[in-house]
Amino acid sequence: MTTGEVYRIDWVPGTDLLHGRCHCGTEHTAQNPEAMWSWMLAHPDHPLTPSTPGTPGTPERSTR
Amino acid sequence: MTAFVRNQWYVAAYGYEVGRELLGRTVLGEPIAFYRTETAGDEQGTVIALADRCVHRRFPLSESNLDGDRVVCGYHGFTYDTTGTCVYVPGQKRVPRTARVSSYPVVEQDSFVWVWIGDPALADPGAIPRAPHLTAPGWVSVSGMEPIDGDYGLLVDNLMDLSHETYLHGGYIGTPEVAETPITTEVDEGAGIVRVSRHMLDAECPPFYARSTGIEGRITRRQDIEYHAPCLYLLHSGITPVGDDSHVFRTEITYAITPSAEGKVYDFWAVSRDFAVDDEEVTTFLRDFNHTVVMQDVDALNLLQLALDAEPGDSYQELSINIDTGGLAARRILARLAEEGEKPVERTS
Numbered sequence: 532m533t534t535g536e537v538y539r540i541d542w543v544p545g546t547d548l549l550h551g552r553c554h555c556g557t558e559h560t561a562q563n564p565e566a567m568w569s570w571m572l573a574h575p576d577h578p579l580t581p582s583t584p585g586t587p588g589t590p591e592r593s594t595r
Numbered sequence: 596m597t598a599f600v601r602n603q604w605y606v607a608a609y610g611y612e613v614g615r616e617l618l619g620r621t622v623l624g625e626p627i628a629f630y631r632t633e634t635a636g637d638e639q640g641t642v643i644a645l646a647d648r649c650v651h652r653r654f655p656l657s658e659s660n661l662d663g664d665r666v667v668c669g670y671h672g673f674t675y676d677t678t679g680t681c682v683y684v685p686g687q688k689r690v691p692r693t694a695r696v697s698s699y700p701v702v703e704q705d706s707f708v709w710v711w712i713g714d715p716a717l718a719d720p721g722a723i724p725r726a727p728h729l730t731a732p733g734w735v736s737v738s739g740m741e742p743i744d745g746d747y748g749l750l751v752d753n754l755m756d757l758s759h760e761t762y763l764h765g766g767y768i769g770t771p772e773v774a775e776t777p778i779t780t781e782v783d784e785g786a787g788i789v790r791v792s793r794h795m796l797d798a799e800c801p802p803f804y805a806r807s808t809g810i811e812g813r814i815t816r817r818q819d820i821e822y823h824a825p826c827l828y829l830l831h832s833g834i835t836p837v838g839d840d841s842h843v844f845r846t847e848i849t850y851a852i853t854p855s856a857e858g859k860v861y862d863f864w865a866v867s868r869d870f871a872v873d874d875e876e877v878t879t880f881l882r883d884f885n886h887t888v889v890m891q892d893v894d895a896l897n898l899l900q901l902a903l904d905a906e907p908g909d910s911y912q913e914l915s916i917n918i919d920t921g922g923l924a925a926r927r928i929l930a931r932l933a934e935e936g937e938k939p940v941e942r943t944s
Contacts (some may be wrong), residue, residue, distance in 0.1 A: 539780070
């Protein structure tokens with residue numbers, strides 16, 4: 532049984548980072564699970580954090 | 596303390612625990628007496644669940660006696676039928692109209708006895724999560740139950756983060772790779788399910804699997820957790836020798852996490868396998884070995900609860916890291932369900 536409202540968080544292999552994807556498609560990278568869940572559960576108002584394009588794995592980065 | 600979640604189904608016993616002797620269990624603080632009705636032919640009797648306090652002087656009915664399908668209070672003989680209605684009181688013909696005890700909705704499924712805690716009008720047997728491997732043909736299971744003197748949230752935390760296997764269960768089910776391997780966490784908000792997966796491509800084979808499968812070398816090991824909050828926890832485990840995925844040894848580890856009272860939880864556990872199903876030696880080994888593993892958790896959680904109780908003040912500081920991603924998700928789902936379970940329900944009539 533699966534509904535459409537699925538949050539997913541991957542611990543990025545080889546790093547200490549978490550990469551999250553909300554069911555709305557918005558993505559985010561964070562350094563600890565509490566920060567990640569805070570961001571995730573703010574749906575639909577995910578806070579935008581400073582992003583650094585072109586540097587994957589940068590902590591606290593959101594993309595839409 | 597982790598808030599209780601009402602208006603939910605909980606495992607109160609294994610079917611094999613409930614028979615013609617009354618069994619007392621406390622679920623979410625509610626004492627309940629279980630028994631099975633008399634059998635008719637080859638049919639197995641039905642499980643009955645009644646509030647475990649005689650309406651007269653609160654004597655535990657679970658410490659009383661059965662007369663056919665009726666419960667006779669062991670103190671003064673108040674007698675209840677399967678619906679909880681009192682049908683006899685000693686020395687007088689009139690049975691007071693208020694003489695009844697609550698009966699609970701019960702479903703026997705997948706070897707478990709599930710009981711509904713909450714408004715009986717909301718009990719939907721179709722909402723009970725399934726663990727079909729416990730009774731499926733081609734599978735063999737060993738099982739048991741251990742009470743823990745700890746908040747049920749501690750057991751949820753324990754099971755959602757299997758990195759503890761490396762340290763608490765080293766030499767049994769834990770190897771270094773469990774704690775070292777990154778996890779993937781998924782929360783299905785609508786279904787109330789948390790999934791945590793850990794896939795180890797080249798891992799040491801712990802004794803639990805080496806001795807049950809005969810594998811001597813390193814293994815590919817998958818751990819896929821599926822937690823159906825609040826009660827049912829499934830760990831789908833699959834191992835193969837590294838480089839040989841022609842046969843997957845599948846093991847289903849099942850837990851039912853049933854809060855008993857504040858600071859107490861029933862830890863129902865089962866290990867099911869689809870290999871060596873006729874090998875009694877493997878069955879005995881897995882039963883004994885897993886019981887040891889469960890007792891390692893029981894001892895650790897009893898100790899942890901004592902330590903938490905000794906903390907000054909009402910709250911204590913925790914520190915969460917990546918391994919806790921699933922556990923934090925489970926806590927949040929439980930908090931939401933607890934809140935929903937306390938809300939008055941609107942009914943249309």
